[in-house]
Amino acid sequence: MKTTTIFILVFVAFVSLTAAQTQTEPTNAAEAAAQKARAVAELDTKYQAWVATLSPEQQAWEKVLQSELGGFYLPIHKRQKVAGQSNAWDFVEDDPDLPRVLLIGDSVSRAYTQTVRSELAGKANVHRAPANCGPTATGLKKMDVWLGDGKWDIIHFNFGIHDRKTKLADYSGRLEQLITRMQGTGAKLIFANTTPLPDVPGKYSSASVIERNAAAANVMAKQQVEVNDLFAAISPRLAELQKPDDCHFSGEGNTFLGKTVAAFLEPRLGKRYDLSARVSDINPEAKQHPAINYVFADEKGKPKDLQHAVVDTRVPSKGKLVIWLMGHNQQLFESIASYGLHGIQPHYANGWFSKIEAEALDSGKAIGAIRLEAATGEDHSPLVRIPKSDGAAARSLHFVQWLAENHPEGNWQQFLTDDQSDLLWEKVILSGISHGSTTAARWAKHQKVARVVMFSGPRDQLESWQGFESATPANRYFGFTHVLDGGWTGDHYCRSWQMLGLAEFGSIVNVDDTQSPFNHSRRLITNCDVQESSRKAHTIVVRGREKWDRVWRYLYTHPVNQVGDPVPPDPNCTMDLRKK
Template sequence: MVSTLIGLQEREGKVELSVRASAINPDAKEHPEINYTFAKVKDKYQDMQHAIVDTRVPSRDRLVIWLMSYNAELSEYLASLGLHLIQPHYANRWFSTVPKETHDTGECLGNIRLEAATGEDHSALVDIPKADGLAARSLKFVQWLAKENPEGKWERFLNQKQTDLLWDKVILAGSSHGSTTSARFAKHQKVARVVAFAGPRDQLESWQSLPSATPANRYFGFTHVLDKGWTAKHYCRSWEMLGLAKFGALANVEQSSPPYGNSRRLITDFEVDGNANKAHGVVVRGDRWKEAWKYLFTHPVDDVGKAVEHDPDCVVERP
């Protein structure tokens, strides 16, 4: 029997809630073959989910679904902007379980990401049922939040019958693996916006150039230039294939200020002592990025920059 573990913290109108996915959804199952489990790791349940809302500020009527480990600093700031945020438990540890010889086929990773997001059959390499897909886990979480925290008005993100999310109000966001799955899912499901920190990756995949349910001007990216994913041309390749050059030149946040020429491609060369690992995570930590965060999550999607030519420093090799 799975124990119910629920957390609730209220601080001057800011409400943080946490609950295990297995506690609110009897259909949720573990998939240890792809490292998708409920068990404790480093004294933390793997299926613990987090949510935050600040009822003191006017709501922007947008739900951020954060696809990575819970980031309290970023989440609290986004809540202060009037955004609701959830961090659901979904399949994001499968990468090491996929045979290496399949990685470079051009479709392998993107198909697994889509199955992890939808719970629909998109890959022969995994078997993730609908109840365990990101979409269903997010729906169950918001349904639970609507009952447990009525002051947060979470029901605004559910359809009239409360049987699905209102995806046109959803912002998919994440870092690294999470940013990549966010972008892949947005190709399939139209959403309000995508915010990709340190990503998208999948440097040998073709899904980035597929037709997109989410208009290209709704994708936003931000990375450090010493991140290995940037120096190896992974991120800029994805940005090019997503069509983001149509909406403005690269904008270095150290040399410009919001609205950054209405660009969809933000970079920083902030000092990280030449440490590529530090560079990989730095853009989602620290007060210095708050202006950039606000831009990425709230800038009007119809305000776009002037189209530029293909980035000559970014090699795009399409599978």
């Protein structure tokens, strides 16, 4: 009886297992196809549900992947995303302060992409082309899609394994065409030569890669494209890191390649350069003016004519040069560099007011004329004689010429005319605080520039130049001050802002309770705590990078064509400040 019971239980289990297998295993091609279709549909339903949770930018990226990954990689990508897994084609949300790197290549580069991304985290935005890029022929067809609309700082690319049967002349010619297209982005190009292939009859030939790497090396030398020699890097460890009879590598091999690529890229991502040079060293025409205490060194020989410059080559350049017309401010310079701006602080003779009789300065035009002569070195005032070589314009020009020659990494050449005889003023941002902001505004009235950023200014409360016709459009002037600054409480700044026409671009905005872009206003104020000190209030707006970064970024980079709604003149601002 016991034996019979056991037999019955075993038989029932066998029948149940057979029934389950009958339900899951297809018995013919049609059933297999139907089952596969159901699985594909189920995966796609889950994937589309996941896509629906994404931001519009992420959804747009997934749409590109759906179009480009093809029948092999797209299902893999979908399964990974549904499972919550990361992969080489993850959407990259750019940090705007970091350079953008694009990796282009086949499945070997796909396999090391995530390692490159993790190794360069916080140093670069590492993207991957939305495809297993294949041969050069595919590159010619798809390069525009791979490049997209963004600006690239570095493109690290490879074609080789899928070109192992391409004629060498065709391979070289296509590489030339691809390089020309990629160079059009302005990015630095780096060619990763092809990793070794094993000899597998009918499939791989080790010689094919060696030949194509040699052909590619000739093309890169001709086009002045740097080569990342991955072939040499991985060759000593092939037995350990490459899969048998395969072009691909083990997980450890992929990590090794990714770290090798990241190590190659990192020093090419750039850095912030804090540069300096003495006027007396780089400009033989420069003169000292002891009468206004403008000298190249003090009594102990300490330099007093040091000029400063900054550029951060890790950040995509905005093609603008800030000329800072006041004492060097390291925090501010670090910030403007992080925005993709170049910056210089020229040392020029600017203390002429102290030698002019007060009565002569009270005409309503005299101070502005002296400022303009100090800025340009041109004859604008009968009260002073400032040599052209000692004006801010000439000092700035000589400094940029010196930087272009001595620091080519910074691409300072872009701010010079073709014959290097002048600055390209449409690329210049004039900026300063107090005296410097006032001179910047006066100078911009005379010389058209890209922008004017005025901290705690402009002053010249008895002058009329603020209302002169301006070479620089009024929407390019930006001001920022503290409300306890004596220049604000005395109506100096509001008067200047009004005369400059800034009310046309929005009301005065307090940055303490308003987020950027501050209603697109050109007139910003703060009432942050300064212990009721007007002196602290005067300088606080250029002190504290963490506190003011969002404001500084707005002042220096907000699109000048985006403006606020015009408002009436401020009735509480006294326009006539002459003593009655």
